[in-house]
Amino acid sequence: MWNIKDINSKKDYVTERIKHCTDSKEKERLELSLISYLALLDNSGTLRYTGFYNAMDKITQNKFSAKREQENAQLEQDLFFKEEAFLDDDYLQFLLNVCNNIAETPYVDFDESYISPFDTDYKNILETSYGFYTDLGDQEILEQAKKVLTDESSINLAKTSRRGMTDCSGLTFNDYTFGKSYINLTKKNNIFDYQVANHEVMHGVDFYMQNKVPSENYYGFHEVPTYTIDYLFIDYLESKGMDANEVQKLRMKKDNYLQELAKLTQTQIKGALIRNKKYNNPTIEDIREILHPQLIKQLLELQSGVISYGLYNQIKIDKQQGLENLKSFMKNILPKSQTPDFSFIGLDNQTIMELSKQIGTYSMTNEASIQETQGFTR
Numbered sequence: 001m002w003n004i005k006d007i008n009s010k011k012d013y014v015t016e017r018i019k020h021c022t023d024s025k026e027k028e029r030l031e032l033s034l035i036s037y038l039a040l041l042d043n044s045g046t047l048r049y050t051g052f053y054n055a056m057d058k059i060t061q062n063k064f065s066a067k068r069e070q071e072n073a074q075l076e077q078d079l080f081f082k083e084e085a086f087l088d089d090d091y092l093q094f095l096l097n098v099c100n101n102i103a104e105t106p107y108v109d110f111d112e113s114y115i116s117p118f119d120t121d122y123k124n125i126l127e128t129s130y131g132f133y134t135d136l137g138d139q140e141i142l143e144q145a146k147k148v149l150t151d152e153s154s155i156n157l158a159k160t161s162r163r164g165m166t167d168c169s170g171l172t173f174n175d176y177t178f179g180k181s182y183i184n185l186t187k188k189n190n191i192f193d194y195q196v197a198n199h200e201v202m203h204g205v206d207f208y209m210q211n212k213v214p215s216e217n218y219y220g221f222h223e224v225p226t227y228t229i230d231y232l233f234i235d236y237l238e239s240k241g242m243d244a245n246e247v248q249k250l251r252m253k254k255d256n257y258l259q260e261l262a263k264l265t266q267t268q269i270k271g272a273l274i275r276n277k278k279y280n281n282p283t284i285e286d287i288r289e290i291l292h293p294q295l296i297k298q299l300l301e302l303q304s305g306v307i308s309y310g311l312y313n314q315i316k317i318d319k320q321q322g323l324e325n326l327k328s329f330m331k332n333i334l335p336k337s338q339t340p341d342f343s344f345i346g347l348d349n350q351t352i353m354e355l356s357k358q359i360g361t362y363s364m365t366n367e368a369s370i371q372e373t374q375g376f377t378r
């Protein structure tokens with residue numbers, strides 16, 4: 001369990017230091033920490049914090065927390081999006097092409113309700129993740145994963161979650177001042193609990209490999225290490241004898257997620273263009289006009305999904321080389337002043353473009369092999 005007393009005193013310490021801080025870099029780290037502490041306290045699930053605020057929400061119909069969150073929401077927005085990253089017409093066109101390619105791949109049907117419920121247990125979930133990182137066979141990644149998995153104060157098992165995050169079964173918060181990653185898990189009692197926990201641990205690994213602050217690093221690619229590890233973890237679960245049908249649903253969920261995100265992004269762009277009366281043959285300038293941070297974030301997440309799929313394929317072909325590339329990705333700072341270039345991990349834009357057409361074949365290929373070996377029918 002998180003040490004709430006410790007987090008609270010760190011929060012007070014950082015709040016005080018921010019008041020007197022004149023160095024902008026240091027101030028950024030302090031503010032990032034403050035945002036994390038406040039989120040930690042909101043999501044701690046203890047009566048003193050989450051319980052208290054939830055009770056207050058009921059009384060004041062959310063006004064109490066809305067006021068408290070408004071101030072921090074602005075700070076969070078400023079920290080991540082105030083300094084815009086480089087995005088020229090070529091790169092924007094590339095992102096739109098990746099999005100369209102994914103949206104056009106053969107649709108993988110998936111719904112949360114397809115996943116069968118069963119009673120999961122946190123101890124077993126965390127042990128499975130530990131087993132995965134051990135089995136992965138990379139000492140450096142394992143060392144960082146242990147920092148999360150073997151430190152009880154890094155992990156919170158919550159019954160409730162807040163700040164509009166009730167849909168998230170896992171959250172990670174990073175403390176840039178004291179260099180610590182905190183994860184929050186809210187289990188849903190199905191196979192997905194395993195993937196969520198393992199995914200959040202990887203956010204911690206990524207943070208411990210290299211702290212990446214939003215003023216220096218091109219923001220939007222933070223899911224690359226986690227999505228890569230999701231693919232590997234799904235294979236691991238199957239190799240450990242988890243119900244192959246349930247594992248297959250995790251694969252379908254991954255493809256379906258990217259396809260749905262691509263379609264949603266297309267729809268939102270279309271809608272905004274119609275509202276601007278620019279729907280007929282929109283130019284790249286017309287699209288640029290309707291862009292906002294959330295749309296850019298979605299486009300970058302789609303590119304991240306494809307990069308992850310590329311890394312997963314690299315690891316399947318040559319485990320050591322693939323894992324080296326994954327680590328290079330995590331240790332690297334992507335300059336905000338130029339188009340993000342991933343050729344240093346063997347994934348230049350041409351390769352990413354080709355891979356974006358293959359989203360969806362991932363779960364279908366595996367489904368075919370399950371049918372062969374088990375007579376799986378649906």
Ligand SMILES: [Zn+2]
Pocket residue numbers: 199203223226
């Ligand atoms: Zn994530």
